[in-house]
Each structure stands twice: as C-alpha cells, then as structure tokens.
Amino acid sequence: MTPFRHLCATALVGMLLSGCGTPHGQPLQGSEVLAPSEVSDFETLYAQNCSGCHGPEGLGGAAIALADPIYLAIADDAAIRKVIASGVRGTAMPAFAESSGGMLTDKQIDVITTQIRARWGRRGSLDAANLPSYTPKSAGNVLQGEAAYKTYCESCHGPSGRGRPKGSAITNDSFLALVSDQGLRTIVIAGRPELGAPDWRGNVPNKPMSEQEITDVVAWLASHRVQNPGQPYSASSYTQHP
Secondary structure: OOHHHHHHHHHHHHHHHHOOOOOOOOOOOOOOOOOHHHOOOHHHHHHHHOHHHHOHHHOOOOOOOOOOHHHHHHOOHHHHHHHHHHOOOOOOOOOOEHHHOOOEOHHHHHHHHHHHHHHHOOOOOOOOOOOOOOOOOOOOOHHHHHHHHHHHOHHHHOHHHOOEOOEOOOOOHHHHOOOOHHHHHHHHHHOEHHHOEOOOOOOOOOOOOOHHHHHHHHHHHHOOOOOOOOOOOOHHHOOOOO
16 A cells, blocks of 8 residues: 555544544534523623623613722622612613523523622722712702702703703603613712713812712702603694694
C-alpha cells in the first residue's frame, strides 16, 4: 500500500471509530439546548427579559437605569425582587414570576436580583450622603408639593409640568399612566442620569431636596393623574362650530 493510501485508510478508520460512541440520530454530548426554565446565566436572562426597557448593561432606556448607584443604594434586594417577580400593576412593568403569570422561575429571579447589585452596585460610594428613604415616611401634601416643584423642577419641566426643551412634560396623562407613585419617587431621588436629569441633590446648587419635599412633589405629580387616561374628551371640551 502506498503511503498516500495508508494515510487515507487511517483517517477513514479514525472517523468511523469516533462515531461509534454516539448512537445514530442522537445529539452529541454538550450540544443540547437548555429549556428556558433552566437558563441561569445572568447576561442571558437580563438580555432576554430586562434590557429592552432598562437598556444594555443596565444603563437605562424607556425605564430607569438599574446600574445606578443611587437606585441600588435606596432599593434593597427585597424591593428589587418584588418588582421583578410581581411587576407594578397599572404600569409598563410586567410580572416575571411563574407564580404571577410570567416565564421566570424563582431561581432565575434570584440570579437577576443578586447579580444586578453584584455587578453594578458601588458599596460605600454614598455612605456620606443623607439618602432619602426608598418609600415615603409620611403622607404627601399637594400644596407644599406644588411649591417644591416650582423650586426644584420647574426650570427644566416648565410651569405646571408641561415641559420645556430641557425637560419633558411630566403631568400629562400619558406619562402618569405608565408610572407608579413609587416610580415617580425613585426618579425624583435617583434622577435619570442617562437623560441628564439630576438626582435629589442636583436640582438647586447646594440645596438638596428634603425627605418631605420629595414626598410632597410626588403627591403633587400624582394629583394630575386621571382615572381613564387616553379616553376621548367630552364634546363640551371642544370649541363648537356651526
């Protein structure tokens, strides 16, 4: 046998032997695709369930940035997990837990919750700041909230929250229909850094908002929420023409 034929024969035998370990028609070891409920990789889970609203790497999009040290300083793991699992009723935030009609297992929600903080939290970076509480400690006062709005918010968002080139309208029914009172509070405290909106310390130089002012501004904003947003206005609201 010539060297070339010997080489070909050896290669053929090797190919045949390598296939003997795998029964015909079955996938090779390690080639199986995981069932959706078995995925435990954070990057995959985040990309498939969170990034569409909260942005790649948690940098914000239609919804707040999760990779925000202020947000992660005021919201503990229990609060974050509750929002992921149960959603926020009446807003664009859906429930992801299987027990609430979603597609994620408890283990997958735990992975997302813990890894958001592990990857994006900055321990100690805000220890010296007088952080407001995640949830309000008292009831809000609408009249005081209007005064606080004029002091801290009107320069960007305009009179009565109707918007200016520097800041969007925040009292219209479309916006308020998509955000909860807690969502409003979170934005007032943490800001929207990806959009250039400051946190509670940066609206007025050297004059951070107090705990009560934050609560009152949220109460004033929420007072503009209508019962049936997006519904046609009454005919009496329009100028009548002959």
